[in-house]
Amino acid sequence: MPHDVIMPALGMAQDTGLLIAWRKAPGDRVKAGDVLFEVETDKSTMEVEALHDGYLSELRAEAGDDVPVGAVIAILSEEKPDAPVQRPTAGRAAADGDARGGSAEESTAGPAPEPQALHAHGSTSPAAGDRILASPKARRIAAEQGLELSRLVAEGIAQPYHVADLEALRTLPVPAAGNAATSMYLSARVPADGFASFCTWLAAEADEPVPSTAILAALLTGALRTGPATVAGTLTVAVETPAAGRMVYSDADIPGMTKLKPSSGGQPVILLRDLTATRLDRVRFGPEATPVLTVTRTGGEIAVILEAEPGVLASDIAIGLVSEFAARLESPLRQLL
Amino acid sequence: MSTTSPPEESRMREITVSRAVNEAIAEEMRRDETVFLIGEDVAEAGTPFKVLSGLVEEFGTDRIIDTPISEPGFVGMAVGAAMTGSRPIVDLMFGDFLFLVMDQLCNQAAKTCYMSGGKLHVPMVLRTNLGATRRSAAQHSQSLHALVAHIPGLKVALPSSAYEAKGLMKTAIRDDNPVVIFEDKLMYNDKAPVPEEEYLIPFGQAHVLREGRHVTLVATSSMVQVCRKAAALLERDGISAEIVDPRTIVPLDEDTILDSVRKTSRAIVVDEGHQSYGVTAEIAARIGEKAFYHLDAPVQRIGAMDVPVPFSPALEDLTVPTPEAVAERARLICRGDLVHAA
Numbered sequence: 001m002p003h004d005v006i007m008p009a010l011g012m013a014q015d016t017g018l019l020i021a022w023r024k025a026p027g028d029r030v031k032a033g034d035v036l037f038e039v040e041t042d043k044s045t046m047e048v049e050a051l052h053d054g055y056l057s058e059l060r061a062e063a064g065d066d067v068p069v070g071a072v073i074a075i076l077s078e079e080k081p082d083a084p085v086q087r088p089t090a091g092r093a094a095a096d097g098d099a100r101g102g103s104a105e106e107s108t109a110g111p112a113p114e115p116q117a118l119h120a121h122g123s124t125s126p127a128a129g130d131r132i133l134a135s136p137k138a139r140r141i142a143a144e145q146g147l148e149l150s151r152l153v154a155e156g157i158a159q160p161y162h163v164a165d166l167e168a169l170r171t172l173p174v175p176a177a178g179n180a181a182t183s184m185y186l187s188a189r190v191p192a193d194g195f196a197s198f199c200t201w202l203a204a205e206a207d208e209p210v211p212s213t214a215i216l217a218a219l220l221t222g223a224l225r226t227g228p229a230t231v232a233g234t235l236t237v238a239v240e241t242p243a244a245g246r247m248v249y250s251d252a253d254i255p256g257m258t259k260l261k262p263s264s265g266g267q268p269v270i271l272l273r274d275l276t277a278t279r280l281d282r283v284r285f286g287p288e289a290t291p292v293l294t295v296t297r298t299g300g301e302i303a304v305i306l307e308a309e310p311g312v313l314a315s316d317i318a319i320g321l322v323s324e325f326a327a328r329l330e331s332p333l334r335q336l337l
Numbered sequence: 338m339s340t341t342s343p344p345e346e347s348r349m350r351e352i353t354v355s356r357a358v359n360e361a362i363a364e365e366m367r368r369d370e371t372v373f374l375i376g377e378d379v380a381e382a383g384t385p386f387k388v389l390s391g392l393v394e395e396f397g398t399d400r401i402i403d404t405p406i407s408e409p410g411f412v413g414m415a416v417g418a419a420m421t422g423s424r425p426i427v428d429l430m431f432g433d434f435l436f437l438v439m440d441q442l443c444n445q446a447a448k449t450c451y452m453s454g455g456k457l458h459v460p461m462v463l464r465t466n467l468g469a470t471r472r473s474a475a476q477h478s479q480s481l482h483a484l485v486a487h488i489p490g491l492k493v494a495l496p497s498s499a500y501e502a503k504g505l506m507k508t509a510i511r512d513d514n515p516v517v518i519f520e521d522k523l524m525y526n527d528k529a530p531v532p533e534e535e536y537l538i539p540f541g542q543a544h545v546l547r548e549g550r551h552v553t554l555v556a557t558s559s560m561v562q563v564c565r566k567a568a569a570l571l572e573r574d575g576i577s578a579e580i581v582d583p584r585t586i587v588p589l590d591e592d593t594i595l596d597s598v599r600k601t602s603r604a605i606v607v608d609e610g611h612q613s614y615g616v617t618a619e620i621a622a623r624i625g626e627k628a629f630y631h632l633d634a635p636v637q638r639i640g641a642m643d644v645p646v647p648f649s650p651a652l653e654d655l656t657v658p659t660p661e662a663v664a665e666r667a668r669l670i671c672r673g674d675l676v677h678a679a
Contacts, residue, residue, distance in 0.1 A: 137633040
């Protein structure tokens, strides 16, 4: 059965003992009579022996702790523990925050007093292990707003940082997910009336209403297929609108638009984000895994923006694609040629 | 009856600190016949500062009592009188003489209620002064309120104007526990609006006499006036200073001070005691403990220089906090320039 190791009373008037050092490590095999730890009393440092055989499996006090006499400071277990536990007592953790410098770096820190939770946020993560000097209020606001103080260091702004310096931090460019300098961004603008009148004509011609997503998918697939690099095989595109979500179309240019239905599977090679029903007029999302064509409508014009990760689309293909798609938006009847 | 600042509808008149103290004592002595006053030169002379003139004529020498030069003796008498049913006001001519009476004040008066299990009370007021720049040299210019604030069982009041002087004195006399009141000896002729009606100022209630956004100035006694001037200087630089007068340092109104610091993020504590181991240290420490995450600058302390007060006027004036010194410190911390740790 496991045995408690307690802080012994080594003197008459003594009610705490200062734990100087453990002489055995967690997990060690201990025999009765082995020196387990050293305690300093008013008078001297004394070695305390283990009273039982066992494995030292749970340390509840660390060197430097002032432990009340009778408190359990470790457990001797019968079997070797897999993961010997080292944790301080709750009372000690509260009183001893200053001894640890209140930092969150020490992994054996016990129940952290509430202020430490703020320091665990990323804003205090310094460059190259150096501490960043900043006022408590600046740190707190940076943590609350997700600002990285290390970026001020990188910009060469002198420490210590105050709340006013956070303004500088907010004006720094937001680091893009991809490399904004080399990702692909093309845009085109066409009058909207061609597409509008085509949709009206199609609605009159068709038995059921044809969703604009289907029309756009057809136009896009057509543009892809007749682009500079003619693509053989199934062409799958996805069209996404805020209202209807994402729909995937395979070979949308082959059947008539009125008969076009979304397909269930297939990996789209390109995503068309249809924001024409919204009031958005200019967007920049940054490149995503698949090339994205975003279509917006402002007044009498439709804007088309292509964004892609560098290297995914060759530039001539991208140019051809946007030009062709824009041309088809301007005069959808081209599709029927 | 108790007010933070005079209510607008009361009739106000401008009176000096000296007159305000005189009125407070006279009113309380009329109200309660167990109140009496004892000290050196308090009767016919009305004290060297002339604050108590007229009292002996109204109340007689049985209640306004002149003593020989015997501070430990008459303070001890007052403690005994207080324990046995009287309410003495003890007049200590200079705050520096506290050292003579510490045993009677700190070992007897402060502890009697506690050590008697509440059976005995010491409803005594020790009225004394502080403040330098009077050219009275080292042994008659000290501001020793930190010494008595440190002793559990004593309350400490620091009036900063005639309004505070009257209201705090009346509260002190009615308090059943020992209270030490320090008046700044150079303020006795300063006037302020004081209501005609009776009023008391409760202990433990600070007063925000000027609102501001950029820095909190916590100031005691005459340092309140120093900070008013500093705030005017800072206004020209676009720095808006808030001034908080604790009025009593024991009990201390922490909440008002902390609320102010949370608003401004910066604090300077100004007190005429010496810079080290004094009132500024206690208030600054509490601000650091309890408003830490709201601070955008280290808490500053401005006290008197850690030297015996010089007799030379030119030197004496260098040792005390001034409006320029306070304003300069405020500018430094508002710019983020003052850096001690690296």
